Each structure stands twice: as structure tokens, then as C-alpha cells.
Amino acid sequence: MRAFVLTAPGAYEVQDLPAPVAAPGEVVVDVERVGVCGTDMEFFTGAMAYLHQGHSSYPLRPGHEWCGRVAAVGDGVDPEWTGRRVMGDTMLGCGRCRRCLRGAQHVCEKRQEVGIRGGRAGALAEQLAVPAASLHALPDSVDAVLGALVEPGGNALRAARATAAHAGDRVLVLGAGTIGLLVALFVRAGGAEVHLLDRPGNSPAFPHSLGFEHVWDEGSLPQLPFDAVVDASNAIHLPRRALELVEPGGRVVYIGLAGEPSLVDTRRLVLKDVSAVGVLSASPGLDATIRAYASGTVDPRPLVAATVGLDEVGPVLAGGRPAGAGPGPKVHVSPRGVEAAG
Template identity: 55%
Template sequence: MRALVITAPGEAEVREVPVPRARGGEVVVEVEQAGVCGTDLELFHGTLSYVRDGLTTFPIRPGHEWCGRVRSVGAGVDQSWLGRRVVGDTMLGCGRCRRCQSGRHHVCAVRTEIGIRGDQPGALAERLALPASALYAIPEVLSPAAGALVEPGGVALRAVRAAALRGGERVLVLGGGTIGHLCSAFAVAHGATVTVADPRPEALELAGRFGAVGVAPDDLPDEPSFEVVMEASGGPDSAQRAVRLVEPGGHLVLVGLANQPSMVDTRDLVFGDLTVSGLLGASAGLEGVIAWYAAGEVVPDDLVAAVVGLSQVPALFRGERPAQAGSGPKIHVQPSRHG
């Protein structure tokens, strides 16, 4: 089968690789559609912290945002999975430690992250093997775009849950990328009044499609003005700015990851009596996102600017945007597509 392989920092190619077989407890999924994530770009450039820390080594086969259909099952797996449309958890814990046993497998110290950390190949390939325990069924009604946006949606839904929205709150989302817009969409669906700050006009226009108000960062107020601020830009100075914009007693939710240390004056957190949440991964949000999408309460499809084949992904990694791409921040891949 064909799969994308990052062979070294700055180098990627499509290769013929062996078709995976489902071992005990595993399934093999035919990948319908997969997303190219900012994490994949960091892997390509070698800037991801896991690379620096030796937790990820090359070559690596990326891809962790996907949907597909189960084509084979290994020993011990319920046969009813065969033929079902699914998505999967990226985070695979050891299953034995206290974190895993308490439902925190996404922060297991020895976890594997599909297509990111460890030796579990990712979904930018025609087929993908993974444990059946990581599967979530999705309905046929979901578009391929929505299916492949379940994983980033899980991060966003966790962010909204962390903010404990009850309706009526003023929420600011810093960053109009995929995660930022999904945070905005779920916050709107929870009854909040949402502002998205981003310097790009196309991001501000897209914010309006999800029910938010888009503003340029320079147009934000200088004083605390929002009960909740979600930092989704990953800018190194954005977290400290977020702190200054949260109303006393409010929530600061951190989902963006900067490529360098983000400095925050903890005195501002204390004097503001702020609740601060940092979120890693989508695990606890996946089931909820599927329900929201399936009900049509959040429709994420406008985030996808183009759908390409595997052969075009190396060019994407080098910064080339597909011809005729729309304004959305996300590029999707159909591994079965040639050309």
C-alpha cells in the first residue's frame, strides 16, 4: 500500500509499504480521509518537542486526524466492528499505570501517540492498524470532512468543558486556526458570545460562519473584558496577553503550543483569581464530538479548504497551498486518491 513517510527533518515522500495485519486486539482500517495537522508540520521540520526529547525518531509515518472503515479484525476483537465506519483515539496508554487505570491514558508516561510519538504508524496511508479499544463508531451521515475533524473537535470540546460554560459568557478565542474555530463553534453552541482574534482576514470571515465575531488582535481592548479566554494560537507571547484579558475570577484555557517557552507572570493569575486549564489531546472529548456533529449542532466542514491525494502532501509540508483551495485552515487527504 501507499503511505507518506517523513524520512528526516525536511524530507518526506510517498512509499510502498507492507499492508498492516490485525494482530490480537487490533483492527485494520481503510482510511477514508485524514487531516494534515500543525503537529505533522512540526514533525516534518523536526521542531516538535518529542523529536528534541528523543520520544519521536525518523523515519515516521504521520497522520492522527482521520476517519475510515474497519476492513479486518484480529483475534479477540468483536466481529461486529467489521465494515463499521470509525475514528480512533490518538493516545494509546500502557493500560497498567495509575494514570491509565484512572482514565488519564492520554498522559501516560510511556504512551504511544498514533503518527506522532512511538512506533505506531499514522493515518496518512491507505490503511491503518490500531487497537480496537481505541475505536469510536461514527454514523454514515457524517461527511468525510466531519469524520476526519472529530479528533481536533475533541480538543475543542474539552476546552469548552474546561471553561464550564453555562451560557451567556463572553468568550475570546485567540487564534483562528482549526482548533480556534472549533473552540469558537462549540462555545457558541453552548450559548456563549464569542470573539475570535486573528490577523488574517480569511480567518475573521470564517469566524462569522461559526457564529462568532472576528477581530484583528490590535482591536482587542487593553483591559480584562472576557469571562473566558482560550489561547489557541500557539504564539509565544499570546498566553500572557490572554491573562491580561480575562476578567477576575474567570477561566483561562490553554490549547495552543508555542515552539518556544511561553512566559506568564503567575502573580497575574493569583491577583486575578483565575482558573487555568492546559489541555493535551482529544481523548475525553471524542464521544461527545461525534454526538454534536451527528446532531448537526456543530458542522465543521467549512474548515476544509481542499482535499488532495497522498502524492501532494510533501508539497503541503513545504508550504505549497493546493490550487483552488478555499479559505479554510485545514487540508484533507484521501489516501485512495491518485494524483
């Protein structure tokens, strides 16, 4: 099979590799669609923290936002999985520790992460091997574009739920990239008024096209009471700003990650009686995300600007924009060729 492999910071190859074999408890999936994520770009540059913490190393095959069809099952796996369209959880816990046994495998100390951590190969390839326990079936109403958006959507849904926002509340989302816009879509579906903070100089045209009227930058942000603030940015100063902007008694949700430590004044947190929540993983939100997509409650397909083949992944990771790309922030990959993407 063909696979995209990072061999060093800024270095990559599309290699011909042996096709995976379904080990006991695992399945092999014919990969249909993969999303390119900011984490993949950090591996490309060498900035990803796991590289420096010993959790990851080159060569590395990225890709954790994926969907596909089960091609083969290993011993101990229900054969009815064969032929089913699926996506999979990124976080693969050990299954034995206290955290896993309490249903928190996404924070297992010994976890693997598909395409990210622990040597578990990712989905930027024609085929992928994953544990059957990590699979989530996709209904026919969730097409390939939506299927590869379930994983980021699960993160966003968890962040939206963490705001505890109700109809009539006002929520500010810091960052108008893929995760920020997904959070905004889920918050809006719950009936709250959504405001977006984008980088200075960015056009509000795309968020407006999604129906978000209130799009600001730091210079134009109005002085309004925000019942919840979600930091979905990678800016070092915005975690502190989120705490400054939220109403007393409100909630701050942190899902973005800066490249360096951010400072939050816990005195302000206490004196404003604010609840702060961190969101790491999509794991607890995957099934609810699939239901939201299947019902049409949330439709994030406009976020995908282009679909490319494996040979075009490197320039995308380097920050390039595919020719003819639309205005959305997300690029998808069809490992079997764009013609196969449908």
C-alpha cells in the same frame, strides 16, 4: 499499500509498503480521510519536541486525524467491528499504569500516539493498524469530512467545556486557525458570546462567513470584560496576554503550543483569582464530539479547504496551498485518491 513517509526534516517519500496485519487486540482500517495538522508540519520541519526528547524519530509516518472502515480484526477482537466506519483515539496508553487505570491513558508516561510518538505508524496511508480499544464508531450522519474532524474537535470541545461558559457569558478565543475556530463553534453552541483574535492583516471574511461577528486583531481588540479566554495560538506572548485579558474570577484555557517557553505571571493569576486549565488531548471528548456532529449542533465542514492525494501531502506540509483551495484552514487527504473521497 501506499504510504506517506517523512525520512528526515524536509524530506519525504510516498512508498509502497507491506499492508498491515491485524495483531491480537488490533484491527486494520481502510483509511478514508486524514486531516493535516500543525503537529505534522512540525515533524516536517524537524521542530517537533518529541524528536529531540527521544519519543519520535525518522522515518515516520504521520497522520492522527482520521476515519475509515474496519477491514480486518485480530484475535480477541469482536468480529462485529468488521465493516464498521470508525475513527480512533490518538493516545494509546499502556493500560497498566496508575494513570491508565484511572481513565487517563492520554497522559500515560509510556503511551504511544498514532502518527506521532512511540513508533506507532499514522494514517497517511491506505491502511492503518490500531488497537480495537481505541476505536469509536461513526454513525451514518457523520460523513468522511466530519469523521476526520472528530479528533481535533475533541480537543476543541474539551477546551470549550473548560471555559465553564454559560449563555450570556463572553469568551475570547486567541487564534483563528482550525482549533480556535472549532473552540469558537463549540462555545457558541453553548450560548456564549464569542470573540476571536486573529493575526494582524488576516481577513475576517472567513470567520464572518461562519457567523462570528466579533473578529479582532491585537490593535483593534476592544476593552471588554471576557469571562473566559482560550489561547489556541502558537504565539509565545499570548499565554501571558490571555491572563491579562480575562476577568477576575474567570477562566483561562491553554490549548495552543508555542515553539518556545511562554511566561505567565502567577502573581496575576492569584490576585485575579483566575482558574487556568491545560488541554492536551481529545481522548475524553471524542464521543461527545461525534454526538455533536451527528446532531448538527456543530458543523465544522466549512473549515476544510481542500482534499488532496498522498502525492500532494509534501507540498502541503511545506506550507503550500492546494490549487483551488477554499478559504478554510484545514486540508484533508484521501489516501486512496481524491476520486475515492466522494
